[in-house]
Amino acid sequence: MSVTAGAIAPETLRRLVRVALDEDLGGDPGTDLTTVATVAEADRAVVEVRARAAGVLAGQVVWGPLLTDAARRTAQDPPVVELLADDGAPVRPGDVVARLTGPTRALLVAERSGLNLAGRASGIATHTHRWVQVLAGTGVQVLDTRKTTPGLRAWEKYAVRCGGGVNKRVGLFDTAMVKDNHASAAGSVVAAYRAVRSRWPDAAVEVEVESTADALAVVRAGGRYLMCDNMDLDALAATVRAVRDLVRDLDGPDGRVEVEATGGLSLDRVRDVAATGVDHVSVGALTHSSPQLDLGLDWVG
Incomplete structure (x- = not known):
């Protein structure tokens, strides 16, 4: 490349x-x-x-x-x-x-x-x-995060691209990301998602979920990008299957939800994570620990 x-x-x-x-x-x-x-x-x-x-x-x-x-x-x-x-x-x-x-x-x-x-x-x-x-042949993309050196984000994200990775959002301004603290502030992860969608109807929105139940609730509310945070392999695989089945029922055969695995990933187990059916893995260590x-x-x- x-x-x-x-x-x-x-x-x-x-x-x-x-x-x-x-x-x-x-x-x-x-x-x-x-x-x-x-x-x-x-x-x-x-x-x-x-x-x-x-x-x-x-x-x-x-x-x-x-x-x-x-x-x-x-x-x-x-x-x-x-x-x-x-x-x-x-x-x-x-x-x-x-x-x-x-x-x-x-x-x-x-x-x-x-x-x-x-x-x-x-x-x-x-x-x-x-x-x-390590992920070659799986179809899973390696994403970076915002865990970058202050002032060097554009440089470090450029370096990720040089290594064959894919840049996730640049900052707080270009993609809305609902995380656990936002969910706590809004009352629930679905309430937080709806609040963002109401305020910014055209923005890309990603939602962090920690359980299959939360993932399905977000998808029913209209969410189409899920970050599965720190799920074990069994929970991750079950969530992906459940989400795919639900979207098929809701949106038909062309419906799609992107699923990302994040948190606690390592090179020695990431192919197992890929085998659960996720689309992406995000790795903060690309920029904070290289x-x-x-x-x-x-x-x-």
Whole structure:
């Protein structure tokens, strides 16, 4: 799989770059004390970004905007960026994924920010790909969640796509999700669903359920996306069967309710979860617990 730069908004990349460089340099334009003291303004270099571990690459799209901004801050020409692998591509230890040529000061200023962002994204893509591989052939999609690093949601969800996963809602604004606290506030899960549907008739609505009875009540009320939270395999399978039977009676053979399993999932049991008939599994660990993929920047000239 290959993911192009069009998959993430250019302004999102520019914002990430600004924040990362401001953090490292103490503002805009900021100062790299060591580099200014040790590297002549006219010095130039060629460096390579290498994978130091096996995984799935993500974050290549950051190098161009990052080096352009670093060069602006150091009052130099932007380095030339040669990407040698696409986001979404598998990498092995030692693979050269990018070659960067230009002013040494700009390259050094950008180094850690670039490796942080690309390593974080590649780690998420690698972890996501493991889930995708385990579920291959089941037809079940791997979804991410809102359990993301503040300020990095768009970047981390992009990384999930690079690994073959599917993005769930972006935030509170684009999809209504009725959870247990909403149900408590409204009096019941069905009352909460009806309140959301009444206030936002055109919005996508997902409803978290913890029992077969709640799932059937929501479907009878019109709900067509269920999140089965922390159900054991027997309960999950029974819920899926009951929901499918009910929808067939209500909506006919073309009726459809999407069912998602969430909570307490692991790689060693997710195929068993898929066998219950769910359409999706959502995994918060894709973004909150993925280890960084080790990438390095090596001087070659």
